[in-house]
Amino acid sequence: MSIIRQDLATKDWTIFSTERAKRPFDYKKEEKKQVKKEYLKDCPFCRGNEHMTPKEIYSIRQGNDWKVRVIPNKFPALQAKKIIKATTERHIKEPYLYMDGIGSHEVIIESPKHNDNLPIMKIEQVDRVIQAYRQRFINLSKSDDYQLIIIFRNNGKIAGSSLEHPHSQIVATPFVPSYVRTKLYEAQRYFDDFGTCVYCDMIKYELKNRERLIYENDNFIAFAPFASIVPYNIIIIPKNICHVSLNCLK
Amino acid sequence: MSIIRQDLATKDWTIFSTERAKRPFDYKKEEKKQVKKEYLKDCPFCRGNEHMTPKEIYSIRQGNDWKVRVIPNKFPALQAKKIIKATTERHIKEPYLYMDGIGSHEVIIESPKHNDNLPIMKIEQVDRVIQAYRQRFINLSKSDDYQLIIIFRNNGKIAGSSLEHPHSQIVATPFVPSYVRTKLYEAQRYFDDFGTCVYCDMIKYELKNRERLIYENDNFIAFAPFASIVPYNIIIIPKNICHVSLNCLK
Numbered sequence: 383m384s385i386i387r388q389d390l391a392t393k394d395w396t397i398f399s400t401e402r403a404k405r406p407f408d409y410k411k412e413e414k415k416q417v418k419k420e421y422l423k424d425c426p427f428c429r430g431n432e433h434m435t436p437k438e439i440y441s442i443r444q445g446n447d448w449k450v451r452v453i454p455n456k457f458p459a460l461q462a463k464k465i466i467k468a469t470t471e472r473h474i475k476e477p478y479l480y481m482d483g484i485g486s487h488e489v490i491i492e493s494p495k496h497n498d499n500l501p502i503m504k505i506e507q508v509d510r511v512i513q514a515y516r517q518r519f520i521n522l523s524k525s526d527d528y529q530l531i532i533i534f535r536n537n538g539k540i541a542g543s544s545l546e547h548p549h550s551q552i553v554a555t556p557f558v559p560s561y562v563r564t565k566l567y568e569a570q571r572y573f574d575d576f577g578t579c580v581y582c583d584m585i586k587y588e589l590k591n592r593e594r595l596i597y598e599n600d601n602f603i604a605f606a607p608f609a610s611i612v613p614y615n616i617i618i619i620p621k622n623i624c625h626v627s628l629n630c631l632k
Numbered sequence: 633m634s635i636i637r638q639d640l641a642t643k644d645w646t647i648f649s650t651e652r653a654k655r656p657f658d659y660k661k662e663e664k665k666q667v668k669k670e671y672l673k674d675c676p677f678c679r680g681n682e683h684m685t686p687k688e689i690y691s692i693r694q695g696n697d698w699k700v701r702v703i704p705n706k707f708p709a710l711q712a713k714k715i716i717k718a719t720t721e722r723h724i725k726e727p728y729l730y731m732d733g734i735g736s737h738e739v740i741i742e743s744p745k746h747n748d749n750l751p752i753m754k755i756e757q758v759d760r761v762i763q764a765y766r767q768r769f770i771n772l773s774k775s776d777d778y779q780l781i782i783i784f785r786n787n788g789k790i791a792g793s794s795l796e797h798p799h800s801q802i803v804a805t806p807f808v809p810s811y812v813r814t815k816l817y818e819a820q821r822y823f824d825d826f827g828t829c830v831y832c833d834m835i836k837y838e839l840k841n842r843e844r845l846i847y848e849n850d851n852f853i854a855f856a857p858f859a860s861i862v863p864y865n866i867i868i869i870p871k872n873i874c875h876v877s878l879n880c881l882k
Contacts, residue, residue: 584727
């Protein structure tokens with residue numbers, strides 16, 4: 383029998399069905415095993431090929447070598463107001479609304495090596511990647527044009543990645559997508575109902591229950607959400623996250 | 633320059649970026665061209681292999697032959713209340729909510745032939761498929777246990793289909809997903825703001841403007857939505873859809 387669970391943060395329901403995993407597949411698996419090289423001459427993200435990318439915005443260096451590079455996405459979904467001479471104004475076309483595609487779309491090249499990847503990286507290099515995330519986040523958040531900054535990482539073709547060299551992306555948008563608005567709205571509604579922060583309550587429960595707890599240190603916990611929407615869904619969340627309730631502020 | 637458009641029905645924003653289409657892919661395309669056979673001895677949906685599926689719920693027949701068959705999904709995401717002895721009651725597990733996985737999950741086998749498919753089917757056969765959709769929809773909607781009935785069709789492996797033989801699925805759920813609630817809520821809010829039905833206004837505009845109109849007959853129109861969320865996104869909608877406003881009822 384399957385179980386349907388509600389995600390507290392969005393009020394959305396997810397079906398958990400172990401039966402579904404047993405269905406047959408008549409497509410053959412296509413697997414390609416190949417040894418990846420450290421340098422590819424046609425990869426724009428490899429060390430030595432810096433001339434193939436737009437001018438870098440930010441980098442972390444050691445002597446003459448870069449360790450992490452941040453560059454504008456060459457094929458951006460969104461571009462800065464000054465580049466495209468645009469505004470954040472909403473336009474009306476009879477019943478519809480639209481706005482100019484302002485924003486920011488950057489690529490964080492996580493390593494000079496083509497065959498590197500987060501799970502096999504040295505801890506210092508992972509630290510540099512996080513530092514780059516943080517610096518670019520702080521910098522982009524200074525602009526009044528952006529309402530949301532999202533850092534994401536597609537690993538592999540199926541996830542939507544078009545280049546193999548390990549990289550993340552950072553996008554700043556002039557609007558807030560409704561799934562983010564919904565989370566804020568539901569957190570406020572939860573506070574109105576129970577007088578506590580929904581995320582604090584989740585953290586408290588997961589730390590007590592420990593059934594879905596993956597990792598814990600002084601500042602963060604990682605857990606599999608009660609109502610995961612995909613296999614291997616993980617929430618990594620600071621222990622002191624609360625900005626909803628004055629009671630929760632330390 | 634890209635454009636960001638708002639979907640009137642959900643208030644969600646979509647980025648339109650022609651630039652993105654130009655980015656390079658370094659994965660090789662893997663294409664398999666093969667001639668498909670009319671009958672496969674190990675396909676449970678092929679004519680002659682009826683013993684490989686659960687007992688049929690509904691069928692459209694011509695003489696001794698079935699043309700369309702509806703069967704319970706052998707690997708269901710949801711099952712009827714009486715089968716799993718469950719209720720639609722919500723359960724509380726400290727901060728979280730969940731409910732039993734009741735519902736219905738059926739497969740519509742669209743043709744006895746393995747190598748058939750909607751775009752190449754005879755019009756009479758397409759008509760039979762739609763008839764089956766309609767009959768099962770009516771039947772499922774009689775149950776008080778179900779809040780929503782969804783008919784969907786995954787064509788091919790990338791779309792999530794696990795069996796090649798042409799088929800659709802019908803799922804009845806005991807809850808309304810938030811993306812459906814959002815559409816209803818936004819339609820009501822639009823009515824509150826403008827005194828008209830958001831879908832009627834869209835249809836009116838698309839018929840006048842004709843830029844995104846794909847097809848029109850006496851009862852339906854098909855158009856590319858102003859704020860498509862995927863390439864080739866099409867809305868097929870009855871011309872007289874309105875249930876929001878008394879003014880719109882004929």
